[in-house]
Amino acid sequence: MGRKFSINACILDSTSYYSFFSLARCGFAVSDPICDLTISTHPSSPFVAFKNQRIFDGVLTVLPTLIGIEKINSYEQRDLSFAELKFRSLFCGKASNYWSRTENLKFMYEQLMTAVKCESKGFGIGDTSCRVCNYFAEYENLRHLLLECKAPQIIDARKKVILDVCNAVKQYGFNSSSARHFSRSLVLLRDNSIRLLFNDDPPDEEYERTFLFLTGRWDDELIQFMTSLVKDEHVALFFRSVASSLRLYWRSVWKTWRIAALPYSTFDS
Numbered sequence: 001m002g003r004k005f006s007i008n009a010c011i012l013d014s015t016s017y018y019s020f021f022s023l024a025r026c027g028f029a030v031s032d033p034i035c036d037l038t039i040s041t042h043p044s045s046p047f048v049a050f051k052n053q054r055i056f057d058g059v060l061t062v063l064p065t066l067i068g069i070e071k072i073n074s075y076e077q078r079d080l081s082f083a084e085l086k087f088r089s090l091f092c093g094k095a096s097n098y099w100s101r102t103e104n105l106k107f108m109y110e111q112l113m114t115a116v117k118c119e120s121k122g123f124g125i126g127d128t129s130c131r132v133c134n135y136f137a138e139y140e141n142l143r144h145l146l147l148e149c150k151a152p153q154i155i156d157a158r159k160k161v162i163l164d165v166c167n168a169v170k171q172y173g174f175n176s177s178s179a180r181h182f183s184r185s186l187v188l189l190r191d192n193s194i195r196l197l198f199n200d201d202p203p204d205e206e207y208e209r210t211f212l213f214l215t216g217r218w219d220d221e222l223i224q225f226m227t228s229l230v231k232d233e234h235v236a237l238f239f240r241s242v243a244s245s246l247r248l249y250w251r252s253v254w255k256t257w258r259i260a261a262l263p264y265s266t267f268d269s
Contacts, residue, residue: 075109076217083223090243091216107142107250108215112257115140132260145253146214147207148193151260155192157252161214162186162194164245172234172241182229186213198225216246 049055051070055062072088073079080088091104106112113121115128116139130140133150145154165186170179185197196210213222230238 081220083220084218087218087223087239087243088216090240091247103254104216104247104250106254107146108217110142110215112142112145112254114142114145114257115261117141132257142215143207143211145257146194146249147210148191149253150192151256153256154253157249157256158192158194159188160252161245161249162188164248165242168238168241168245169229172230172238174229174231178229198222214246214249216243 050063050066069080069085072085072092088108091108092101110117115125115131118125119128128139129135130138130144130149132140132145132154135150138144138148149155166179166183169182170176173179173182186194187197188194194210194214195206196213197206198209201209209222212218218226226238226242227235
């Protein structure tokens with residue numbers, strides 16, 4: 001017979017989680033004995049805790065969620081609400097494969113190795129002006145690429161993402177007035193840059209909110225605004241449609257940027 005293992009008490013953090021996870025998959029982890037009356041409450045009874053808090057459910061489902069939330073909060077540098085976490089799961093949740101999550105995180109959390117990013121990492125490429133649109137007055141960073149880059153391919157992709165999101169509002173919205181209202185909110189300016197005009201924000205706040213909108217890092221206020229445009233029973237479908245449109249926009253920007261940045265493609269991660 002195979003040897004049987006037992007776990008008396010495990011206090012898990014993000015480093016010890018993965019080794020424990022392999023044991024949990026084999027059935028070597030049980031729930032908290034205080035909650036499970038079928039298990040003796042003797043001090044040697046096994047239990048699992050994460051960040052000094054006992055797990056009151058199956059570790060295979062609870063622990064990945066807790067660690068995922070912790071990592072996203074560390075990226076955002078704040079504690080996200082439930083609605084914010086649910087929307088971000090459309091891009092980096094377990095429903096996506098590993099490659100898709102990696103590609104999405106390049107845009108969600110500014111990990112794309114643009115000229116400015118390379119310079120900040122010490123690669124010293126010298127010139128940080130945009131290599132995509134050859135607009136030397138602008139730094140090549142993710143904000144410029146998504147919001148203001150003048151490359152024709154990116155402008156076309158920008159127009160398409162506006163059209164796709166407006167069509168999603170039209171499809172799932174209460175009526176045609178919802179689509180008309182949103183079409184005046186997400187707009188292409190005269191210089192072909194994109195803005196989300198929201199609550200009469202000043203220009204600086206409009207710029208930042210547009211960037212967060214395009215990178216999928218919606219806050220509660222923006223989620224509430226977008227939710228108000230569509231019927232309650234269609235919110236999930238609407239958000240999936242918008243997330244798909246944003247991912248297509250990221251892909252188009254990435255392809256155009258990578259061709260222009262080919263001499264530095266070694267640094268693309």
